[in-house]
Amino acid sequence: MRISRLTVSAAAGAALTLASGAQGAEGPIASIETEYLGRLKVATDLAQTNVPRIVYPVTNCSFQGPKIKATCVARLIVTPNDPSRLEIRATLQTDEGEVIFMDEGIIILSNDAVDCNESVVNAPRFTTTSKTYSWLNRVQTLAKRVSCSPGQIEYDLFVVR
Numbered sequence: 100m101r102i103s104r105l106t107v108s109a110a111a112g113a114a115l116t117l118a119s120g121a122q123g124a125e126g127p128i129a130s131i132e133t134e135y136l137g138r139l140k141v142a143t144d145l146a147q148t149n150v151p152r153i154v155y156p157v158t159n160c161s162f163q164g165p166k167i168k169a170t171c172v173a174r175l176i177v178t179p180n181d182p183s184r185l186e187i188r189a190t191l192q193t194d195e196g197e198v199i200f201m202d203e204g205i206i207i208l209s210n211d212a213v214d215c216n217e218s219v220v221n222a223p224r225f226t227t228t229s230k231t232y233s234w235l236n237r238v239q240t241l242a243k244r245v246s247c248s249p250g251q252i253e254y255d256l257f258v259v260r
Contacts, residue, residue, distance in 0.1 A: 133257035136240060137164020139201075140253045141173055141187065162191050162201075164256070167232070169193045171201075187223075197229040203242065215247035223256060 142159040160171040173189035191199040203223035221242050225235035239259045246253035 132260045133241070134260065135164065136256040136258050137162050137167055138245070138253055138255055139189070139242070140251070141189075142251050144250070158250075160189060162189075167191070167193060167199070169199065193229075193232070195231065197227065197232055199225055199227040199229065199232055199235060201225055219244035219247075219254075221254075 140159075140161050140163075141157055143155040143157055146153045146155050154174060157173045160173040162169045162171060169191035171189040171191045173187060187201075187203050189201045191201060193199065201223050203221050223240050223242055225232075225238070225240065227233060227235055240256050241259055242254040242256045244252060245255050
C-alpha cells in the first residue's frame with residue numbers, strides 16, 4: 100500500500116512539474132520539418148452553378164515533383180453557403196501508370212474562396228493501392244497556394260515530418 104502512495108505521489112509531482120513547465124514555456128519543444136512533394140497545377144473553365152454548389156470544370160491538371168510526375172482528372176467545388184471552403188479532389192495517374200487519389204478540403208482564410216489575393220493553406224490526403232507510392236498513405240501533407248489567376252491555380256505540396 101505504501102508503494103502505491105509513493106507511486107501516486109511521484110506521478111502527481113511529475114504532472115505538477117510538467118504543468119508548471121508548460122505554463123512558463125516560451126516556445127515549442129518540437130520542430131517540424133518539411134520535404135517538397137511537388138506542384139499541383141489546375142486549370143479550369145468558367146464556373147457552373149449546381150445548387151447548392153458551384154463546380155469549376157477542370158480542363159488541365161498536373162502534378163510534378165521529385166518523386167511523382169502525374170496528370171490528373173480533378174474537380175473544384177465551392178459551397179456558396181460557406182465561401183471559405185473549397186474542395187479539390189483529383190485522381191492522379193503517374194508516368195508509370197500508377198493511380199493515386201488525392202482528397203483535400205481547403206480552408207481559406209478569407210471571405211471568398213476564389214480570391215487570388217488571400218493566403219490558402221490545406222492538408223491533402225493521399226490514398227493508393229500502388230506498391231511504389233504506398234508511402235503516400237502514411238504521410239501528412241500540407242499545401243500552400245503559390246499562384247492564382249482566372250482559370251489557373253497552383254499549389255506547392257510538402258510532406259510534414
